[in-house]
Amino acid sequence: xxxFGLDSYEEKRDITEKAKRICDxxxxxxxxxxxxxxxETSKEEFEEFCREFPDARIVLNKEK
Numbered sequence: 684x685x686x687f688g689l690d691s692y693e694e695k696r697d698i699t700e701k702a703k704r705i706c707d708x709x710x711x712x713x714x715x716x717x718x719x720x721x722x723e724t725s726k727e728e729f730e731e732f733c734r735e736f737p738d739a740r741i742v743l744n745k746e747k
Contacts, residue, residue, distance in 0.1 A: 717742045 702711075717739040721729050733739045 713738065714741055714745075 699722070713721075717736075720732060721742045724732065729739070729743075733743070
């Protein structure tokens with residue numbers, strides 16, 4: 684197999700995957716976005732985040 688052809692395919696696949704992740708990110712609702720941040724941070728970190736972005740508290744309200 685040609686090395687160039689393989690690299691070209693892998694590069695196109697990587698670019699396609701990155702583009703899909705960007706599109707998924709853009710299409711997320713605010714709730715899904717904040718929920719993902721909540722899942723990836725500690726409770727204290729998320730509370731600090733909520734001080735800067737009060738709308739993120741919607742995630743905390745739904746957890747109750």
